[in-house]
Amino acid sequence: GAVVSQHPSWVICKSGTSVKIECRSLDFQATTMFWYRQFPKQSLMLMATSNEGSKATYEQGVEKDKFLINHASLTLSTLTVTSAHPEDSSFYICSAKLAGDGTQYFGPGTRLLVL
Amino acid sequence: DAKTTQPTSMDCAEGRAANLPCNHSTISGNEYVYWYRQIHSQGPQYIIHGLKNNETNEMASLIITEDRKSSTLILPHATLRDTAVYYCIVDLNADSWGKLQFGAGTQVVVTP
Numbered sequence: 598g599a600v601v602s603q604h605p606s607w608v609i610c611k612s613g614t615s616v617k618i619e620c621r622s623l624d625f626q627a628t629t630m631f632w633y634r635q636f637p638k639q640s641l642m643l644m645a646t647s648n649e650g651s652k653a654t655y656e657q658g659v660e661k662d663k664f665l666i667n668h669a670s671l672t673l674s675t676l677t678v679t680s681a682h683p684e685d686s687s688f689y690i691c692s693a694k695l696a697g698d699g700t701q702y703f704g705p706g707t708r709l710l711v712l
Numbered sequence: 713d714a715k716t717t718q719p720t721s722m723d724c725a726e727g728r729a730a731n732l733p734c735n736h737s738t739i740s741g742n743e744y745v746y747w748y749r750q751i752h753s754q755g756p757q758y759i760i761h762g763l764k765n766n767e768t769n770e771m772a773s774l775i776i777t778e779d780r781k782s783s784t785l786i787l788p789h790a791t792l793r794d795t796a797v798y799y800c801i802v803d804l805n806a807d808s809w810g811k812l813q814f815g816a817g818t819q820v821v822v823t824p
């Protein structure tokens with residue numbers, strides 16, 4: 598139980614294009630999902646908190662207009678990197694919080710490379 | 713918000729128990745201790761969590777000191793697949809519950 602998936606697992610795109618990453622909780626409903634970013638040899642950094650049916654809450658320094666988050670259902674959150682640039686290349690990981698239990702379960706991550 | 717301190721790295725022999733320490737001296741009464749691990753190029757994997765009592769599941773045991781200022785994660789019989797970065801995280805207060813803040817973690821290498 599408590600499985601979280603992400604799609605795609607990796608993506609290569611040209612600079613200036615937009616990329617959408619999906620995060621799904623497969624066997625549970627998640628009122629809250631989180632998006633993290635991880636650069637090589639660094640730890641995970643929280644980007645934003647996504648609550649179903651409401652606007653996401655972004656961490657300081659994260660541009661909300663660049664990283665668009667939509668949490669339209671209890672099992673799906675999407676992160677869109679708009680006008681991607683090479684410095685946005687990173688490992689993007691989502692997590693979903695199990696209702697009634699504070700535990701977060703993480704997806705396998707999406708590796709983004711912007712050329 | 714309590715922070716944690718972990719050793720940078722640890723080596724462990726395959727088949728032996730691995731004891732991973734974590735200090736969280738500023739933990740408050742309603743904060744849990746969570747352990748996750750991240751195998752290279754994968755998302756973090758939940759291991760175990762606890763508040764006051766020791767906890768055990770199929771993956772590991774969590775020993776929390778009586779004053780709750782430190783804890784130890786025990787992998788009873790380490791295998792090569794347990795090589796990963798292990799993160800000890802203290803859950804933040806109720807106003808921002810669930811915002812896990814990852815530190816540098818402990819790089820555990822299990823050797824044959």
